[in-house]
Amino acid sequence: MSVRVRFAPSPTGFLHIGGLRTALYNYLFARHNGGKFILRIEDTDQSRYVENAEQDIIDSLEWTGMVIDEGPGKGGDFGPYRQSERKDLYHKYAKQLVEEGHAYYAFDTVDEIEEMRERLKKSGNPSPKYDAITRQSMKNSLTLPQDEVKKRLDAGEEYVVRLKVPRRETVKFEDEIRGVVSFDTDGLDDQVLVKSDGMPTYHLANVVDDHTMEITHVIRGEEWLSSAPKHILLYNAFGWEPPTLAHLPLIMSPSGGKLSKRKAETEGIPINTKDYISGHYESDALVNFLAYLGWSPGDDSEIHDMKSLSELFTLDRVSKGGAVFNHKKLMWYNENYIREHSIAELMPGVKELVEAEGFEIPSDEFLTKVIELLHERVSKVDEFVSMGAFFFEAPETYDEKAVKKWKDDSPVILKTYRDKIEALPDEKFEAVTLKDKIKETIEEHEVGFGKLMMPLRLAVSGQGFGPELTPALELIGKQESLDRIDTIIEKLA
């Protein structure tokens, strides 16, 4: 049977980094095995539905380079791919379960259940459940006479469908990542399958969909591990073969705990995929970084693109423990990918950013040189703009820390250099010559290299760091360079 996996997010917000990683592992697994990657939207909780979430999920996956084989908008033989559009299916199967004695109707109100739990807690049961024991004293089709049940149903009274969880049974299954996991059914609630608003719960919809969509492997976050026995019980009740289960370790916050939106924000970690898009991260870098958060190929390699990751990825190399998100390592990956990209590849993106800042780009050759000069020192594309702004416009302010290196003798030394390069014929205004003039100047003044370099860099760029200086001067041009030197002498002398 060919491999079919699904990524099944709920559209309750923007796609966050944890969800993206789950999607990635599913995608990699599908590609590795020549299978299909399916997107299914689990929109069964109408109260948490967020309007643009679905589009955000699709856009995010596209940005990272994951290609959806089947899904909403995309189509496929197993649609519809939104759970809200499959309601009839769930009802059909829920009904079947009731008829076969695996589930039952329950008419208790939320308050009544709450009251039952409170009462039991007081009498010494620390974790009361709606289970094989307590259901006997509740209002449901197991305790009510048949005609009464029918009457309530016909009258349109609100009800839920609950799974009839057997007592004293052990549910065992083999998790691809964790090995054999077992649970006792006595710890389980009679899980609600159909809510009173007519929507299925995750558990029912999930099992029905995975089966009818012929999903072979369910790869999801560890937060689902505790629900897995409920799902196994459901597969058994239907008489279906469960798919292979694999529960992924969670992505943790540096301060501990699952990386949540709130925690990420206070720790300065972008949490949503769209933040990485708008933050100008390299998608290859994010993918590479995320792939290694809980998985490794087993050798010493670190850099792999999507294609290479697909070839290497197997579930048995996924680790079991949670993985802490390390933003510095992400930045290292990002830097790496920028270096690996050619100037031509970088060009369109940088151009767009430079133009967005309102800078005039003299020519493509000019921009090419700017990118060349900055290529080795930038770790994110937007830094081409922040670090390279001075190529397009004279600095308006000078970096405070760098200004501290401006000494009393700076104006004289700078002036000497200024006059030397002013005397240069235009065709000689080039990096090598400009560098020779620097040497001449410091020799004349008997000072170190930095004595001229720092003030000169400050004059030209307004910063204390940046690309190689003399090629930058050449690019900016003679007149502009002289003007900038004059300006700083006037301002700081």
Place this chain on the structure above:
RNA sequence: GCCGCGUUCGUCUAGGGGUCCAGGACGCCGCCCUUUCACGGCGGUAGCACGGGUUCAAAUCCCGUACGCGGUACCA
């Protein structure tokens, strides 16, 4: 509380009885290169949670403890 799952350098991880006084990467520190800042090169720092077994031999297998995380809803 109960149930489940975890635990190798600060972080991500390799390693699955002897080849490990534990390897790689990020970070951090130092040196070299560059008469600047970076890049790069070289080197260093630092870890098998703890306690019992099993075994000639344990980071590796078993048990327990501790700690962490997840779940415990008509949320997913």
